[in-house]
Amino acid sequence: MSQITNPRELFLHELGDILYVERALANEVLPKLISEVQDTEFKEALEQHLEQTRGHMANLKQVFEELGEAPHAEQCIGFDGLKAEHDKLVEESSPELIDSVDLGAAARTENYEIAAYEGLRRMAKAMGEDRAVDLLDTNLKEEKEALRLVEKISTRVSNESAKALA
Numbered sequence: 001m002s003q004i005t006n007p008r009e010l011f012l013h014e015l016g017d018i019l020y021v022e023r024a025l026a027n028e029v030l031p032k033l034i035s036e037v038q039d040t041e042f043k044e045a046l047e048q049h050l051e052q053t054r055g056h057m058a059n060l061k062q063v064f065e066e067l068g069e070a071p072h073a074e075q076c077i078g079f080d081g082l083k084a085e086h087d088k089l090v091e092e093s094s095p096e097l098i099d100s101v102d103l104g105a106a107a108r109t110e111n112y113e114i115a116a117y118e119g120l121r122r123m124a125k126a127m128g129e130d131r132a133v134d135l136l137d138t139n140l141k142e143e144k145e146a147l148r149l150v151e152k153i154s155t156r157v158s159n160e161s162a163k164a165l166a
């Protein structure tokens with residue numbers, strides 16, 4: 001039997017999914033990436049994004065409250081898959097390639113978050129939840145900026161490692 005039977009319940013479930021993602025990023029994944037990367041610009045970008053991610057969690061909790069609901073996370077299997085893929089690739093790769101592995105993982109995660117926030121934003125807009133739309137927009141904007149920065153660093157690191165191999 002269906003447990004999610006209307007758009008509001010679907011919205012709340014997906015909001016819980018992205019809260020799970022932000023929480024895992026803040027508590028576990030970003031600190032791990034910060035400790036394993038070598039490139040200074042990438043390390044600083046991850047540190048800055050860790051700060052932003054704590055803000056994303058706070059904004060999501062506020063969205064729950066705007067809807068009169070207690071904040072709660074839902075296990076996000078999609079993100080668990082991204083994380084498992086990353087961990088496996090780190091194990092399989094030589095140390096000088098870890099920055100490239102982590103840049104790829106960061107780009108995938110940002111794209112995942114962007115898709116989630118765009119969907120949530122559309123649903124909030126359709127429900128007339130304007131305050132929730134603004135909060136989701138704040139997160140979405142920072143994810144897009146983070147993705148652009150990761151792509152820029154990724155281009156430089158790819159060029160540098162291709163040159164080192166030439």
Ligand SMILES: [Fe+2]
Nearest residue numbers: 022053056113
């Ligand atoms: Fe985020």
Ligand SMILES: [Fe+2]
Nearest residue numbers: 110113143146
């Ligand atoms: Fe992010």
